[in-house]
Amino acid sequence: MHIPDGFLNTATAAATYVVSAGGVGYSIKEANKKLGEKHVPLMGVMGAFIFAAQMLNFPVMGGTSGHLIGAALAAILLGPWAGTLIMTCVLIVQALVFQDGGITALGANVFNMGLLACFVSYYLYRAVVSLTGENRTGMLVGGFVGAWASVFVAATACAIELAVSGRSPLGVALPAMAGVHALIGIGEGLITAVVLSFVMATRSDLLELQKV
Amino acid sequence: MKLKWWHVGLLIALGLAIISPLASSWPDGLERVAEDKGFIEAAQGPTFEVIPDYVFPGVSSGSLATILAGVAGTLILFGLTYGLAVLLKRREA
Numbered sequence: 438m439h440i441p442d443g444f445l446n447t448a449t450a451a452a453t454y455v456v457s458a459g460g461v462g463y464s465i466k467e468a469n470k471k472l473g474e475k476h477v478p479l480m481g482v483m484g485a486f487i488f489a490a491q492m493l494n495f496p497v498m499g500g501t502s503g504h505l506i507g508a509a510l511a512a513i514l515l516g517p518w519a520g521t522l523i524m525t526c527v528l529i530v531q532a533l534v535f536q537d538g539g540i541t542a543l544g545a546n547v548f549n550m551g552l553l554a555c556f557v558s559y560y561l562y563r564a565v566v567s568l569t570g571e572n573r574t575g576m577l578v579g580g581f582v583g584a585w586a587s588v589f590v591a592a593t594a595c596a597i598e599l600a601v602s603g604r605s606p607l608g609v610a611l612p613a614m615a616g617v618h619a620l621i622g623i624g625e626g627l628i629t630a631v632v633l634s635f636v637m638a639t640r641s642d643l644l645e646l647q648k649v
Numbered sequence: 650m651k652l653k654w655w656h657v658g659l660l661i662a663l664g665l666a667i668i669s670p671l672a673s674s675w676p677d678g679l680e681r682v683a684e685d686k687g688f689i690e691a692a693q694g695p696t697f698e699v700i701p702d703y704v705f706p707g708v709s710s711g712s713l714a715t716i717l718a719g720v721a722g723t724l725i726l727f728g729l730t731y732g733l734a735v736l737l738k739r740r741e742a
Contacts, residue, residue: 496675
């Protein structure tokens with residue numbers, strides 16, 4: 438869902454840059470207050486894992502693929518502000534080094550796949566777990582639901598940005614983006630649940646880290 | 650040196666980078682929508698290229714070029730997010 442250069446008009450690119458810069462600035466402040474020694478290796482592994490996993494496109498239907506975003510996983514394990522920082526690092530490297538996602542669209546990509554995806558998934562996960570209790574099933578269901586919603590909401594935001602930019606009317610872009618990403622989100626949900634279950638089985642203490 | 654949990658985590662990420670040539674090459678959701686709705690040609694190419702499209706430059710084998718790009722990116726991200734966390738973490742008393 439990486440928006441390339443040329444899709445957004447200047448106003449939309451600039452507005453999303455401002456919002457994302459504010460969000461990342463606040464993330465740095467929160468991380469500065471709450472990040473401890475134990476978070477450091479997990480931050481590194483999450484950045485590496487999300488970058489690598491994003492390369493693995495899986496087919497979702499005839500002629501279309503999707504890949505993990507990873508915001509839900511990062512936000513559930515480390516918290517939404519730390520998750521935003523990780524996603525921002527991934528998106529900056531993808532734009533500057535791999536020419537994936539436009540440099541002028543970086544603000545929008547950080548907003549959609551960073552801030553928005555992290556906060557939606559984190560709070561939905563927390564909501565599900567508060568209903569089910571802190572048990573394995575509840576956490577896996579919460580992970581799946583949060584991850585699916587993160588993709589769906591990011592795709593919706595992307596469609597709105599495209600529409601505001603005059604690229605495609607909302608009535609066209611929104612159902613198309615939401616429809617295909619409702620399918621891609623199932624992949625995001627399954628991968629997130631599988632990784633969470635792996636972490637629970639091998640290093641359940643990582644789930645107890647203070648959320649940033 | 651004893652293997653720590655995060656060494657294993659990094660190795661798993663590198664393993665994913667190594668199998669990345671198996672990824673589907675079909676367009677992703679946004680590209681598909683842009684093609685179907687007729688605005689894909691609005692996309693502008695980059696002004697500079699480093700490792701464009703996850704293909705390491707100067708490597709003749711396509712799969713090897715993808716693997717090298719994936720491994721390079723995975724290590725860059727590990728260093729960047731680890732380093733950022735070291736810089737930002739609160740000072741332990």
